[in-house]
Each structure stands twice: as structure tokens, then as C-alpha cells.
Amino acid sequence: MTTYFLEDDLARVLRKIDIWLKNQQFNDLTNIVEASRERITKIQEKGYYTDTEKSFLNELRKQYVDDINQNEV
DSSP, X not given: OOEEEOOHHHHHHHHHHHHHHHHHGGGOSSXXXXXXXXXXXXXXXXXXXXXXXXXXXXXXXXXXXXXXXXXXX
């Protein structure tokens, strides 16, 4: 399993995604948002992430970008 260090750029993006998730949390009836935020926090605390977490982070980033783009219109 490959691990990747959490670089400054990604750390900044994770903070933005966490804020975005926090704003979405009031609609979270399944606790998926809360679990995602907890996973982000664990990655931030460790300072690295694995291949599995990389897939998770890529999916979160995609959803974040899609939501931002939809709200710009």
C-alpha cells in the first residue's frame, strides 16, 4: 500500500472541503458528512494518506467542485 504525504496545497484544499461539508451537515440524515469530516481530520492529524484514502479524497474533491460549479450558475 502506497502512502502519500499531505502537502500544503492539499492541506488547504482539505480545509475548504471540510468547511463545505460543515455547511452541508444540516441536511445529513445518514451521517455520511460527519463520517467524511472525521476521516479528513484523521488524515490531517496523521499528515499522510493511503491509496484508499486517496480515492476517497478524489471523490470528495469531485463532489466539491461539482457543487461549487452548480452554485456559480
